[in-house]
Amino acid sequence: MSILELCSIVFLVVGAIFFLAGTIGLLRFPDVYTRLHALAKVDNLGLGFTSIGLVFQAPELVIALKIILIWLLALVASSTLSFLIARRAMKRGIIPWRAKEHTI
């Protein structure tokens, strides 16, 4: 196994762990705001590590650039979307969950 393959596997595994943690957070966190935290953030890192892992396997430079570009476009879309969802939730009067009121 070459160094590149090893790097690729390490990054892909770390990415998968972030995806798993993000999904668990999405299922476990109590309200729309905390779930957006879990989803947008952990998934972005997950996608980031997955992309870097795939870049190590890219046959050409342009393919590597394309993978990075997809990640960057996903970042922009994800941050804008989570802002829109959160602002809409606020406008509709969804009150953020507070630690003192409940326990999970």
Added chain:
Amino acid sequence: MISLLRTTLYRSMFFTAVWWILIEGKTDSWFVGLISISLALVTSFILLPPNQFRFSFTGFAHFLIYFFGLSLKGGIAVACMAIRPNPDLHPNIFTITPRLPEGLGRAILTNTLNLLPGTLSVDLTLSSLYIHVLDERQSIETEVRSIEEKIAHMLRLELKKS
């Protein structure tokens, strides 16, 4: 006039590069490409008229390094919260008065906070930015202020006194 031409040139180069990467350097779909690039250019001029800011590449590099450092730190914290048997969440909403002038700088600040784990911008008004945090016991004021400084440096903007 010269600066308008320069902005057009830079933006065309940017969109051409994006298109070139998207079609993986092939040359057989340049007709669609030219239409897409032109539409993107027109849209960019509508959404972001020229001459509003000057871009600093060293500032951009500093911003990126700082951003990825914070993302990693926060991402691990949020991932741990999700996995722990007791997530120990203490969410709350903070209000911050942005020092960046209105426009692109504030939009970048809002989006950056959304990508950084642990902070989520829920609303942006003329005077205030509302930030939802996962753990209210950690102050985010210093973090937000230092991101503001990085963005101001990147776009060569002046920060207002808070």
